[in-house]
Amino acid sequence: MITQPLPSSDSAAPASADVGALPTTPAFSPLYQQIKVLMLQSLQSGEWKPSAAIPSEIELAARYRVSQGTVRKAIDELAADNLLVRRQGKGTFVATHAEQHVQYRFLRLFPDSGDSNSEGPAQRQIIDCKRARASADIARALGLRQGDPVLQVRRVLSFAKVPTILEDLWLPGTPFKGLTAERLRDYDGPMYALFETEFGVRMVRAEEKIRAILPDAEQCDLLHIAAHTPLLSVERTAYTYNDIPMEMRRGLYLTDTHYYRNELN
Amino acid sequence: MITQPLPSSDSAAPASADVGALPTTPAFSPLYQQIKVLMLQSLQSGEWKPSAAIPSEIELAARYRVSQGTVRKAIDELAADNLLVRRQGKGTFVATHAEQHVQYRFLRLFPDSGDSNSEGPAQRQIIDCKRARASADIARALGLRQGDPVLQVRRVLSFAKVPTILEDLWLPGTPFKGLTAERLRDYDGPMYALFETEFGVRMVRAEEKIRAILPDAEQCDLLHIAAHTPLLSVERTAYTYNDIPMEMRRGLYLTDTHYYRNELN
DNA sequence: CAGTGGTCTAGACCACACT
DNA sequence: GTGTGGTCTAGACCACTGC
Numbered sequence: 001m002i003t004q005p006l007p008s009s010d011s012a013a014p015a016s017a018d019v020g021a022l023p024t025t026p027a028f029s030p031l032y033q034q035i036k037v038l039m040l041q042s043l044q045s046g047e048w049k050p051s052a053a054i055p056s057e058i059e060l061a062a063r064y065r066v067s068q069g070t071v072r073k074a075i076d077e078l079a080a081d082n083l084l085v086r087r088q089g090k091g092t093f094v095a096t097h098a099e100q101h102v103q104y105r106f107l108r109l110f111p112d113s114g115d116s117n118s119e120g121p122a123q124r125q126i127i128d129c130k131r132a133r134a135s136a137d138i139a140r141a142l143g144l145r146q147g148d149p150v151l152q153v154r155r156v157l158s159f160a161k162v163p164t165i166l167e168d169l170w171l172p173g174t175p176f177k178g179l180t181a182e183r184l185r186d187y188d189g190p191m192y193a194l195f196e197t198e199f200g201v202r203m204v205r206a207e208e209k210i211r212a213i214l215p216d217a218e219q220c221d222l223l224h225i226a227a228h229t230p231l232l233s234v235e236r237t238a239y240t241y242n243d244i245p246m247e248m249r250r251g252l253y254l255t256d257t258h259y260y261r262n263e264l265n
Numbered sequence: 266m267i268t269q270p271l272p273s274s275d276s277a278a279p280a281s282a283d284v285g286a287l288p289t290t291p292a293f294s295p296l297y298q299q300i301k302v303l304m305l306q307s308l309q310s311g312e313w314k315p316s317a318a319i320p321s322e323i324e325l326a327a328r329y330r331v332s333q334g335t336v337r338k339a340i341d342e343l344a345a346d347n348l349l350v351r352r353q354g355k356g357t358f359v360a361t362h363a364e365q366h367v368q369y370r371f372l373r374l375f376p377d378s379g380d381s382n383s384e385g386p387a388q389r390q391i392i393d394c395k396r397a398r399a400s401a402d403i404a405r406a407l408g409l410r411q412g413d414p415v416l417q418v419r420r421v422l423s424f425a426k427v428p429t430i431l432e433d434l435w436l437p438g439t440p441f442k443g444l445t446a447e448r449l450r451d452y453d454g455p456m457y458a459l460f461e462t463e464f465g466v467r468m469v470r471a472e473e474k475i476r477a478i479l480p481d482a483e484q485c486d487l488l489h490i491a492a493h494t495p496l497l498s499v500e501r502t503a504y505t506y507n508d509i510p511m512e513m514r515r516g517l518y519l520t521d522t523h524y525y526r527n528e529l530n
Numbered sequence: 531c532a533g534t535g536g537t538c539t540a541g542a543c544c545a546c547a548c549t
Numbered sequence: 550g551t552g553t554g555g556t557c558t559a560g561a562c563c564a565c566t567g568c
Binding site: 230260 | 345
């Protein structure tokens with residue numbers, strides 16, 4: 001059993017012994033939250049790898065010296081955050097961007113008619129992949145210093161052979177050392193799946209800022225569109241564990257036969 | 266205690282008696298799901314009104330003849346869906362679009378710099394509010410028949426006196442009978458809050474389809490923008506309880522100093 | 531069959547808000 | 550203090566998967 005900020009020092013009924021209580025932030029943290037943190041460390045450290053099964057609830061309960069119900073609540077929250085996937089009768093697994101029923105988990109562009117499958121998978125075309133130095137904007141977004149090495153990728157995604165998305169993306173140079181256009185080209189699957197298997201970087205969460213813009217001449221050319229065709233500008237920052245930014249991406253989406261879908265709750 | 270599709274007929278340890286089992290869909294539904302349905306009915310029927318407290322967990326447990334833990338799980342899910350709000354020490358309350366810390370729960374447009382509060386609340390200007398007949402599109406979106414009476418509203422939202430959003434919205438005529446431009450003008454608060462208090466319609470969930478478009482002359486005029494200014498087209502369908510569509514809305518967002526924000530998980 | 535996650539219970543105690 | 554939601558436990562049993 002763990003006990004960092006406050007009570008629960010022994011078994012069953014913990015006694016509170018607040019001697020010389022700190023005046024600032026009682027910082028009470030329930031047991032299951034502390035366990036959640038420990039489990040996050042196991043995920044982050046690579047002890048539990050993507051798509052692999054984690055120990056059973058009973059094992060985890062023994063390991064952390066808590067009841068099964070408590071680890072259960074920790075797992076529930078991690079599953080709600082899409083970090084784990086529960087499968088009744090089989091076990092609990094580390095979520096992955098590959099071999100997931102929903103490929104392209106973060107792509108919200110859908111065709112006007114038919115589902116995403118009707119037009120088959122996207123065709124990817126790597127335009128460019130080069131080393132560069134972080135601009136002020138990129139550095140800020142990735143938590144780097146200006147001038148730090150970054151990788152810059154440009155690609156076009158087509159649906160049913162129609163160029164639909166033009167993407168520029170920037171990756172911090174250090175974690176992604178060794179990424180080349182060839183490896184991107186050869187890999188068959190979502191880019192984030194490649195990041196997991198080849199570089200051990202798992203994208204967990206992302207934020208997008210969306211605008212309507214008019215493309216410049218070069219962008220028109222790459223997407224085979226006329227000037228004055230309005231496009232969706234989708235600026236994404238993707239994060240790994242602990243909210244560390246690991247990718248900055250700017251996509252231009254052609255929305256004449258597709259739309260960006262969002263659900264509000 | 267409830268028992269619709271399968272077991273749990275008595276107390277504590279329910280016995281399973283599958284005699285002449287149906288070949289299709291065992292349709293097992295856990296107790297807490299059944300209770301969730303019952304609670305949804307209480308919400309839908311108006312027994313529990315927006316911003317009011319619902320009975321305590323202990324009361325509900327007695328009412329439904331289950332343990333507190335079971336109603337707890339039902340409440341947890343309803344709270345996760347933003348239908349209820351839990352407040353420790355005070356009770357559980359029916360969620361509302363009014364007096365919520367986050368006004369404009371469904372509006373995802375934010376200023377480039379500063380938070381939403383820095384520019385103060387939006388100025389609303391009702392351009393039009395009239396009776397009409399549902400077009401084929403509107404009828405389909407609202408689950409009506411073509412030609413059914415609808416209310417059509419057009420308004421402009423401005424931030425810091427700059428017109429930023431032009432919205433057209435369609436409401437089914439029957440539930441919203443009596444809605445006029447005056448009432449919209451006079452009401453001080455989110456439109457969805459007015460819908461709750463005046464018409465008993467609670468918007469629970471919405472879907473948006475987003476595109477980049479070029480406005481026509483009239484739209485340019487209303488937003489005080491030049492031709493060829495690209496805009497975000499945000500098409501929203503909003504739903505009440507039980508996924509019943511209750512509003513169709515199309516907004517044009519000026520995104521030169523604002524952006525549409527989305528979070529991906 | 532054994533092992534996994536999923537449901538349900540009953541009871542104890544803690545944290546918080548109000549009075 | 551009383552009442553509310555929040556945490557934690559221990560144990561029983563159910564549903565699903567795969568050997």
